[in-house]
Amino acid sequence: MSSPAADLARRLARNAEAVCRHYLSNGRREGRYWLVGDVANTQGRSLFVRLSGPDHGKGAAGKWADAASGQHGDLLDLIGLNRGLDRLRDILDEARAFLALPPAPLPPLQGRLPAPRGSPESARRLYAMSRPIGGTVAQAYLHGRRITTVPHGDPLRFQPCCYYRPDEDSPTETWPALIAAVTDLGGTITGAHRTWLDPSGHDKAPIASPRRAMGHLRGHGVRFGVAHDVMVAGEGIETMLSLRMILPTLPMVAALSANHLAALLLPPTLRRLYVARDTDPAGDAATASLCTRAEAAGIEPFVLSPCFDDFNDDLRHLGIEGLRASARRQLAPPDVVRFLALAREGMSTGT
Structure with missing residues (x-):
């Protein structure tokens, strides 16, 4: 029927x-x-x-x-x-x-988009309708944050006309947005993160809350690469993208907030975890909680501390070489050889 x-x-x-x-x-x-x-x-x-x-x-x-x-x-x-x-x-x-048809009560419709607001289905729909960030306002925004390399396959897309509503009683606005897929350990999209941007690409949109997430977030995150034995976890997408400028082959995940970082689910094969902390009380508490959970699971935790508020601040103030030198002092020796040395070679060849 x-x-x-x-x-x-x-x-x-x-x-x-x-x-x-x-x-x-x-x-x-x-x-x-x-x-x-x-x-x-x-x-x-x-x-x-x-x-x-x-x-x-x-x-x-x-x-x-x-x-x-x-x-x-x-x-x-x-x-x-x-x-x-x-x-x-x-x-x-x-x-x-x-169509000038009379309104009528309708039964719940299964399997048809658009999905309920804020649901994983709605997040998947938004992500699927977005496009690669190359040549877009999103790329210009990241370049302004000194993030000039986003590897192919990273879970970032651009939506030129992303809806934003300050609250339930306000009219809907549209702004360009950087869209990031939130996935579980198996790679299934459970949510999406939106960063609304000024059309110039110079900054975030001039709205009350230019960053919002939707869907099921607890335990999940925006994943850059597939983690096996070593991984970096942190709060923000720009924090992880900044570290990927010097560690492009080291898997990373952005949990999107301090509370979600503390609750992040860890891969069962993980043996070493780096936690990229933000220098504020919430970040310190989340870092301590995640490190404690990692140790209880038999995973060796390391804390990566920025010189400024976060690693994007470090990238913008210290530059690539300054960020690389700071990370080198904090990585385990095997990971310096495995990940940081490869990053330097990649940078020298322009990849």
């Missing part, structure tokens, strides 16, 4: 041009497509909506894609993104209002 959402999506597809004229009024029709800049109705041509075609399958009417951002979906997805709606019920209500 067809679901209410599928029925609404078909009704919208049969009126695709009317949907586009209403929600994407800054676009225009060209042949069988409606062209516009993005889901927020910016002028441009990167997003295209198919206006005619079969009800489903290849070439179906109502299907859309944004060549610039990689976003795609049906007209229900488009309406949700355009109006800043992240609850399925709200999207369906908006679609019914557009």
Whole structure:
């Protein structure tokens, strides 16, 4: 039996041009497509909506894609993104209002996106709809933090139009954002972290809370590489990215907060753990807690301490060579040879 959402999506597809004229009024029709800049109705041509075609399958009417951002979906997805709606019920209500259909109570819909706000499914959807950071505002922002190398495969993406709501009573805003996938030990995405950015790329967005995480976070983190016997754990993404500038082959994880760092789940194969502490009371407490848990599990803990507040501060104030010299003094001798020496060779060849 067809679901209410599928029925609404078909009704919208049969009126695709009317949907586009209403929600994407800054676009225009060209042949069988409606062209516009993005889901927020910016002028441009990167997003295209198919206006005619079969009800489903290849070439179906109502299907859309944004060549610039990689976003795609049906007209229900488009309406949700355009109006800043992240609850399925709200999207369906908006679609019914557009189609002049009476509102009706709808049963929970299984297996259909968008997912409930803040859920792992919603985080996976956001990450999948984002694109690589190369050549974007996110890359410019990281370069401004002296983070100039992000290896291919790192869990970072860029969303040019990421929704932000200061609180439940405020209107939705859109800002570009750096998106990071939060994963469990098996690599399954359980959440996402958003850093909203100023469109210039010079700083974070001028909003009350430019960093927020969503999904299931406790025990998990943003993972850079797959840890086996040695790993570095810390709080912030920029802290880990700064250390990866000198230790690109050493697996790392950003737990995103002091509380989550203390509760981080450790791989069963781990034998040595470095904890990159932030120099504040919360960071000290989290470092002590994680080191105690590591020792109880038979893992040898080491503390990496920055010269300033965190390792991104060190990178920006000391430079690559100063950060490398500081880390060399704190690493176990086998790891200096295994990881730091490789980092120096990589830097000298420009990789």
